[in-house]
Amino acid sequence: MQNTTSTKLPLFLIIVLGSMTAFGPMIIDMYSPALPTVQHHFGSSTSEVQLTLSFTMIGLALGQFLLGPLADAFGYKKTGIITLCIFLLTSVSSIFVTHLSSFIIIRLVQGLTAGGIIVIAKAFAGEKYTGDLLAKFLASLMVVNGIITIIAPLLGGLSLTLGSWRIIFVILTIISLVILSGFALNMPSTVKDEARRLNFKAIFLDFGQLLRKPGFVIPMFLQGLTYVMLFSFSSASPFITQKIYHMTPLQYSIMIAINGIGLIVVSQSVAILVTYIHRYRLFIYLTLIQIIGVVFITMTLLLHGPLWILLIAFFLNVCPVASVGPLGFSMAMEERTGGSGNASSLLGLFQFILGGIISPIVGLKGEYNIMPYVLVITITAILLIALQMIYFRHHNRKNI
Structure with a gap:
């Protein structure tokens, strides 16, 4: 395990991993203001459009359950990069989706990858730090998480004010691309980047x-x-x-x-x-x-x-x-x-x-x-x- 002895916490690491822990609020709170607009766009019932939120939550649950063991088996950095790439693809797909049924499936996969991203960020922190330094680092991640939780719904509301609900997924595409770049290019490898049996x-x-x-x-x-x-x-x-x-x-x-x-x-x-x-x-x-x-x-x-x-x-x-x-x-x-x-x-x-x-x-x-x-x-x-x-x-x- 790579334990950092320095008490100085790297700001870049805090921002990247803290943003990753906030993927749940990003895909729920940023999107929820748009539910009535999405319903009108697809001409669906209230219950049908709420499935886009429901399947996202189910995806978050399954992602946290499944991708934790997968990350242990195949390595945090490798699994994190693949998961972020899939999340990026779901965000792009949401911009161009034309059918509600397809959108629901995309949101399920987006939730699945978001759940995995959250788990991988926390696991990465646990590999890099221990003890009081880990507690301090996690507290720093939660500050970033809290800021994003507040900003996310405002971005969703502003997107709807500017035009289409699809702008929300343009923003998610940009955010995921930036985080993917930062994670892939700058995250250190950990000892868990060795294959282990599931x-x-x-x-x-x-x-x-x-x-x-x-x-x-x-x-x-x-x-x-x-x-x-x-x-x-x-x-x-x-x-x-x-x-x-x-x-x-x-x-x-x-x-x-x-x-x-x-x-x-x-x-x-x-x-x-x-x-x-x-x-x-x-x-x-x-x-x-x-x-x-x-x-x-x-x-x-x-x-x-x-x-x-x-x-x-x-x-x-x-x-x-x-x-x-x-x-x-x-x-x-x-x-x-x-x-x-x-x-x-x-x-x-x-x-x-x-x-x-x-x-x-x-x-x-x-x-x-x-x-x-x-x-x-x-x-x-x-x-x-x-x-x-x-x-x-x-x-x-x-x-x-």
């Missing part, structure tokens, strides 16, 4: 052991349901805000950017508070904030209340995800039976597949019907409360 059988055996442990499964569902709030928001909010409340795509993008700032602030605040407050109590408090958001979203939509109340409710519902998810992740990881990589892969796989399933459901009744979204977030809130009560009763009663 062992998917051992991975699935470990998955089976994990899924038999309630102490792992319940936090996995708690984390997954929390992300259902985020994914259903990403899928439904473009239509609710633009079709029912008549926001422009740029205004919607600004709302997403503000929520992105909220996600970062909440995440950093909880990182400090966890030193003073037991993490499960924090988990409960943050979930309660989400549920308050659900109540106000439901009341506002059913009564067609003011837009400003709805935007605040969205903020309350979405912002805790940045911390509730990692807290659930940490509770589940305590129960892992094998390596942390397999447990982490299973948690990531579950949350994105759950998001991929939910996304088209919220649009089943059309672009002006809010009932599927209201039902999804209400049922999710009830399940979160029930699972927290079960988890508290069986696992954390003595520790809180």
Whole structure:
């Protein structure tokens, strides 16, 4: 392993790898403002166009699961270059696509490669640094990730203001080309760039052991349901805000950017508070904030209340995800039976597949019907409360 002893972190490496960890927000948050426009372009139903988001999430899940072991087997740099090249091709293909069915398949592959790019960036960091320096380096990557998370929806909104939704994929093409060039020409090789044997059988055996442990499964569902709030928001909010409340795509993008700032602030605040407050109590408090958001979203939509109340409710519902998810992740990881990589892969796989399933459901009744979204977030809130009560009763009663 190549461990860097110098405490000075290379800025170029931080920018390239940090940008790679943000490929998820780039392909979801930059694209989501365009959903109503894409629907109109292809003449599809709301649920059909939401499949372009749903299949992207499923691709992200599968990419993080499959390409991690492949990178271990064939080398991080080689796998990273190939994956970035395929991502570049999907971005170019999206510019010229003419059929929705083809676009959905392209988005699946784009999500698959984006998931792999995220895993490879983190693995590269783990190979280059260890200990406190690794923690410092990952924190630096998250700063770049956070900045891109805020900028991505604004770029999406500006693209729609300038013209076609296809401009979004022109931007993604340029970004991926720049990152590919930087990665291929400047990234150092690691010791993992030696061939190693894939062992998917051992991975699935470990998955089976994990899924038999309630102490792992319940936090996995708690984390997954929390992300259902985020994914259903990403899928439904473009239509609710633009079709029912008549926001422009740029205004919607600004709302997403503000929520992105909220996600970062909440995440950093909880990182400090966890030193003073037991993490499960924090988990409960943050979930309660989400549920308050659900109540106000439901009341506002059913009564067609003011837009400003709805935007605040969205903020309350979405912002805790940045911390509730990692807290659930940490509770589940305590129960892992094998390596942390397999447990982490299973948690990531579950949350994105759950998001991929939910996304088209919220649009089943059309672009002006809010009932599927209201039902999804209400049922999710009830399940979160029930699972927290079960988890508290069986696992954390003595520790809180």
